[in-house]
Amino acid sequence: MTNVVVIGSQWGDEGKGKIVDWLSERADIVVRYQGGHNAGHTLVIGEKVFKLSLLPSGVVRPGKLGVIGNGVVVDPWALLEEMERVRAQGVEIDPGSLVIAENASLILPVHRALDRARELARGADKIGTTGRGIGPAYEDKVGRRAVRMCDLADPEQLRRRVDGLLVHHNALLKGLGDEPVSAEALVRELEAIAPRILPYAGVTWQVLSEAKRAGKRVLYEGAQGVMLDVDHGTYPFVTSSNTGAGQAATGSGSGPNSIGYVLGITKAYTTRVGSGPFPTEQDNEIGRTLGERGREFGTVTGRARRCGWFDATLVRQAMRVGGVNGIALTKLDVLDGLDEIRIGIGYDIDGRRYDHLPASEALQARAVPVYETMEGWKESTYGARRWADLPATAIKYIRRIEELIDTPVALLSTSPDRDDTIRVRDPFED
Ligand code: IMP
Numbered sequence: 001m002t003n004v005v006v007i008g009s010q011w012g013d014e015g016k017g018k019i020v021d022w023l024s025e026r027a028d029i030v031v032r033y034q035g036g037h038n039a040g041h042t043l044v045i046g047e048k049v050f051k052l053s054l055l056p057s058g059v060v061r062p063g064k065l066g067v068i069g070n071g072v073v074v075d076p077w078a079l080l081e082e083m084e085r086v087r088a089q090g091v092e093i094d095p096g097s098l099v100i101a102e103n104a105s106l107i108l109p110v111h112r113a114l115d116r117a118r119e120l121a122r123g124a125d126k127i128g129t130t131g132r133g134i135g136p137a138y139e140d141k142v143g144r145r146a147v148r149m150c151d152l153a154d155p156e157q158l159r160r161r162v163d164g165l166l167v168h169h170n171a172l173l174k175g176l177g178d179e180p181v182s183a184e185a186l187v188r189e190l191e192a193i194a195p196r197i198l199p200y201a202g203v204t205w206q207v208l209s210e211a212k213r214a215g216k217r218v219l220y221e222g223a224q225g226v227m228l229d230v231d232h233g234t235y236p237f238v239t240s241s242n243t244g245a246g247q248a249a250t251g252s253g254s255g256p257n258s259i260g261y262v263l264g265i266t267k268a269y270t271t272r273v274g275s276g277p278f279p280t281e282q283d284n285e286i287g288r289t290l291g292e293r294g295r296e297f298g299t300v301t302g303r304a305r306r307c308g309w310f311d312a313t314l315v316r317q318a319m320r321v322g323g324v325n326g327i328a329l330t331k332l333d334v335l336d337g338l339d340e341i342r343i344g345i346g347y348d349i350d351g352r353r354y355d356h357l358p359a360s361e362a363l364q365a366r367a368v369p370v371y372e373t374m375e376g377w378k379e380s381t382y383g384a385r386r387w388a389d390l391p392a393t394a395i396k397y398i399r400r401i402e403e404l405i406d407t408p409v410a411l412l413s414t415s416p417d418r419d420d421t422i423r424v425r426d427p428f429e430d
Contacts, residue, residue, distance in 0.1 A: 002260025003218040004427045005248045006328075008225030009264040009318040011234075011272040013298070013305060015330035015413060016265045017041030020057040020221045022411075022418045023263075026428050027219035029065045029211055030058025031204075033251030034241040036073040036107060036137070037082070038130040039223035040299025044416045048089055051299055054079050056221055059098060060091050065211075067204050068100040071241065071251020073137040074149065075107035076197045099202040101253070105146035109189070110169050110181050111136040117176060127237055128274025130300050138240035140165060149201045152194040162187050205253025212258060217428060220248035220259070226318035234357070234364055237276025244322040261427040263410060264324035266315055268332040268401075271305040273298050277364040279357075280344040280371075281308040294334040311344040311369065312404035317356050319407045326410030326425065329398060333383075333414055338376040341397060344369040345404060374400065384414045387422055 004023060008014045021043045024030050037053035043060060044050075052059075054074065056066035068074060079100075083093050111133030118136075119126045129135060140146040145168055147161045162183050170180040211218060222243060227233045229243040241247065245262040249255055269290055272278045281287065287307040290296065296305035318324070335341055347354040347367040357364060377393040384390055390398075402408055412422040 002428060003220065003258055005220040005222065005245045005259055005262045007222035007243060007245055007262065007264055007322050007324070008228075009266040009315050009322065009324065009327065010225045010270055010311075011227045011278075012039075012224040013271055013273065013296070014225060014265040014267045015328075016222070017043045017052070017057060018413060018416055018418055019263070019265055019328045019330070019411065019421075020219065021045065021060070022421055023219050023427065024058040024061055024064060026217065027058065027064065028216040029067060029208070029218045030056040031067040031069055031208070031218060031220045031248070031252050032056045032072050032223065033069040033220055034071045034243060034247045035223035035239065036132060036134050037075055037078045038132045038134045038239065038300060041221075041223075042299055042416070044418070050086060050089060050091075052086070053082055053300060055082055055086060055093075055098070058219065059093055060086065062092070064097070065207075066098045067207065067252065068098070068104060069204055069252035070101040070103045071247060072101070072104055073107050073134060073141070074100060074104050075112075075133065076193050078107075078132070080193070080196055095199045098200050099204055099207055100149055100197070100200045101204040102148070102150040102201045104149050105137060105141040106148060107133045107137040108147065108165075108186065110165075110186070111140070114169070114172070117178070121176075126275060128276070132300075135240040140168075143168070147190070149197075152190060152198055153201070155191065158190060159183070159187055162190070208252055208254050208258070212254070218254075218258070220252065222248065226264075226322040227314060229321070232321040234276045235359070235361065237274065246323060262323050262325045263427045264319060264322060264327045264407070265330060266327040266405075267330050268335055268397075269294070269310050270308045270314075271296050273301070273303050273305050277361075277367065278306055278308060279314075279347060279364075279367040279369045280311040280342075281306050290334055294331055309342040309344055309369075309371070310401065312401065313344055313346055313355065313369075314357055316405045319405050324407055326408050326427065327405070328411035328413060329401070329409050330413040332394060332398070332412065333381045335376065335397075336380050336382065337378060341374050341376050342371040343374065343400065343404065345372045346370040372400075382415055383417070383420045385420060385422060
């Protein structure tokens with residue numbers, strides 16, 4: 001028995017929600033440890049579709065504890081709104097089922113405004129952020145001027161923290177020709193929301209440490225994907241947190257020895273929302289077909305996702321830097337009926353062959369994928385529940401992916417329905 005970390009192996013949107021939900025049935029605690037409400041996890045449970053952003057996926061299942069760790073940036077207004085939305089779907093959420101780290105940093109209205117103003121100012125060079133204030137909130141955390149959950153409980157300390165934060169932000173706003181933010185107004189807003197959010201604040205590292213001693217199973221739910229990692233991703237077109245498995249320890253206060261199996265959720269093709277390099281992108285009929293069949297529209301922003309072939313070079317890199325033991329391969333059915341399927345197996349950059357994506361933005365922009373072409377399959381793989389139900393050519397495609405990324409398939413997801421999952425090995429038992 002072990003704890004499991006689930007991370008995305010590409011640029012996010014790999015279908016983590018369904019797999020996390022599938023695994024959460026066998027976990028006692030589900031922990032979010034990085035990112036914020038930029039994430040969008042869709043869960044289909046029976047007739048109900050839940051769209052979660054900040055809440056750990058386990059909250060929709062009775063009897064599970066959801067933890068929002070210190071590595072998450074929390075927008076208290078957005079979180080309360082999400083809780084109301086999920087409650088309206090019949091889910092009970094109370095301080096017994098959700099704990100938020102007292103040392104988590106908050107996303108404030110000023111972060112949202114700055115995120116959007118900066119994107120506008122960047123024009124054609126924009127990152128394509130979700131506009132949720134994620135980057136500016138992490139900047140303030142690392143800059144040691146963030147307002148944190150625990151500050152909401154202490155009016156004097158809150159005022160001091162807000163004053164300190166606004167010294168920085170008001171100077172910035174002045175430089176941009178914008179109106180300064182009033183400390184009084186921001187403190188009032190925070191004081192108004194404090195009684196609604198504080199009942200959920202807790203010492204989450206201790207909750208997790210006690211759970212570990214009691215032999216409870218913990219599922220760490222990552223957001224985004226390794227290629228959006230602030231260190232290892234396609235910088236600067238990345239999010240502002242570390243998205244690999246190591247962050248599960250830091251972002252929850254669990255310690256690296258709490259992490260057992262790392263499952264990398266991997267889509268059978270590639271998608272990306274927002275700007276940045278995407279060597280195997282198909283800005284053509286193939287890409288449009290993948291987008292339509294895969295319903296590739298963002299859960300959070302509704303933006304159409306860019307689509308392309310599976311990039312084995314990129315995923316192999318994600319396996320190594322993300323620390324992945326096995327993958328859950330998702331959305332294979334989207335490739336059903338294609339005559340041929342391509343897999344990116346390397347890059348040509350300025351006439352030189354690369355077996356990895358180099359760090360330089362300029363080199364990444366010039367990366368031309370080297371492809372291998374495989375035969376497609378005509379049969380439907382949608383909803384398959386046994387390996388034997390898959391066409392031989394589909395199995396060949398899966399085996400080739402395993403070989404190229406040097407990582408085995410642990411789970412195969414064949415539809416959004418949680419039961420349409422072929423299990424090769426149980427991550428919790430590995
Ligand atoms: P931010 O996280 O809002 O700062 O956005 C930075 C980049 O990460 C943008 O390209 C976003 O589209 C991307 N991004 C952030 N969260 C997600 C996600 O959950 N799925 C896919 N892309 C994401």
